[in-house]
Amino acid sequence: MATVPEPKRKTCIYVFHREPLTSLIELGSFVTDDRLRSFVGQYGDILTLLKTVVDPVPLQTLLQFYDPELRCFTFQDYQLAPTLEEYSILMNVPVQHQTPFLDVPKEVDFRLIARALRMSVKEVGENWKPCGEVVGLPLKFLLRVARDEAERGNWEVFHAQLAALIYGIILFPSMPNFIDYAAISIFTRGNPVPTLLADTYYAIHSRHGKGGAIRCCLPLLFRWFMSLLPASGPFVDTQSTLKWTQRVMSLTSYDIRWQSYRMDVKDVIMSCGAFQNVPLVGTKGCINYNPVLSLRQLGFVMSRRPLEAEIAESVYFEKKDDPVRLEQIGKAWRSLGVRDGSVLGKKFAIAMTDYTDWVKKRVEALLLPYDRMEPLREQPPLVLADSVPAEHYKQALMESRRLREKEQDTQMELYKAKADKLHLAHQLREVQGEDASRARRNV
Template sequence: MLTLEEYPHLLGIPVSNKVSFSGLEEIPRSQVIADALHLKKYEIDANMMKKGGIRGLTSEFLICRDISFAQVGGMDVFEAIFVLLIYGLALFHNIDSFIDVNAIRIFLIENPVPTLLGDTYFSLHLRNSKGGGTVVCCIPLLYKWFISHLLQTLVFLENKQCPRWSQRLMSLTNDDIVWYDSALDVLKIIDSCGEFSNVTLIGTQGGINYNPDLARRQLGFPLKDKPNNVQLEGLFYQEAFEVYTTWIKKRALELKMPYAYERPMSLVIDEPSTLLN
């Protein structure tokens, strides 16, 4: 079970007290983005575009600006743009060579860990319910978490005979798994959200429930009592179905209601992809 304690430890980024991404934030204004990146508003206006039905900035534009500032020693600007590139191309990748508005929102919020964990749980649950397919989340981070719980012996790490992961994992026993990392001893355990022990993690594709109180056992602490039914209930949701969304938009137009349609909670695939079985 992935936890809110392990992801910050692996990333080196603590969980902030700021409200994390919900998908309901307004589209950031050009001036807000420009201020965060130390750029001019007209640069953002000129390069903001839609790709796959969602707004954002191309990585080509940001990389070019980053290189130019690095060459003249503008490190504050370089670092800000570089961080946004990491958010859009690595942590919350959606469309190739494109930093979409969700990545920009999360960058501005400055509390990415809950969203990263939400994306991971959401994608794992979705692929499991579908019986296979490609996991869509920050794979390098998931891989780092995965191997942190496996054998650290030289024989296992070197993998000289190059068997498949499935073969290597099938040979493991309970004693081979590193269930708890002592490096987490110094971390503060998050075992509730206010009075709520069962909370929703919202990722860029949807939401799924997370039980921080149940994570205590994995982190080496005993549970105070047996889990109640509320803690064990599952919650999983994706974006609204297209038929429903279309109906809402139509009704909004009929009633003269503004409905600025964006897709903050959906996966956008630039080209058709094949799910792996």
């Protein structure tokens, strides 16, 4: 496949470290199908994140496209940026319209922690320990307590403790084998999505141009990116013949799986208080993100360029030790600028030319990290035929995309059905083998 050589931006090597999860996965297996609905109803779909196998290569590729000024990933003719709404839907955890986590409380309230973890105040206090610059509970201790509760059949208590473990190790990782006070504080509040998004942006932004370790909820970032990429067709078929970088560089705006087909987002948080964007506070620092760049991911029209005036000021800084700024952000979150679909416009995930032209000009300034590749699939015509009204053309494009998405979803369902069938056949052979062995022993 031919490439088009051109000046390229510098790339960095990032490290994606995850703690061994064997013991947590073993605990998660206690949440059987009959108890799963109860667990998900209370804590969201966080077990899926526990079981997600993170491939570092797609993430390594994604981070090379980070656009630090706009807080997004800028590709050759489209932009992607994780949103509160997408993270909420992927986790099945609603974003509470209230002030999220701002900082770890100055004093430890063992009664609040004990109530959240369904433990005694004495038990929490005796096991509360420092680890580096943070305090919290050792993983080993919480694993033992949760396992004991599962063996007793105290499922409601066990679910709370398992969820807290996932918060500390998967969602908000800090120190190895340790659940720190920040993760426990977020768990007690029950509004993790804004903090998760903050940690994602902060981790990427603070390491941009430097490389090194990215410490955030990697399974969630991975699931978000993969949900936007083609699930079938040439992109998938070429995984054994093309590098990840080549496959991504072959994608255009037309190839991305815009989320409007998988989510029903009626309201979008567009701003907070006096901020024209959304300020976020994470466990390590503060940063803003710009929802105006992500409207297309949520299925709304992006027929004009996102004006620089709407991209607004940055609230990024290295540490969270500025009480004035934290107070400003907390106050802003009490006055959310939420827009509904009727204001944002019709659901229409086809980009208009003025927007794609704006992105291409942005690319000229940023440069791309890799050589361009020819598209893997046939692209729609760039110029409208004089004999076809613009609205009819748009509708035809949308219908074509809907049919393609439906075909991909059907293929995914077929693949899952075949996998389930193979799994059941394997289980049946195991049962038959055990029955045969038992019969031979009884002869």
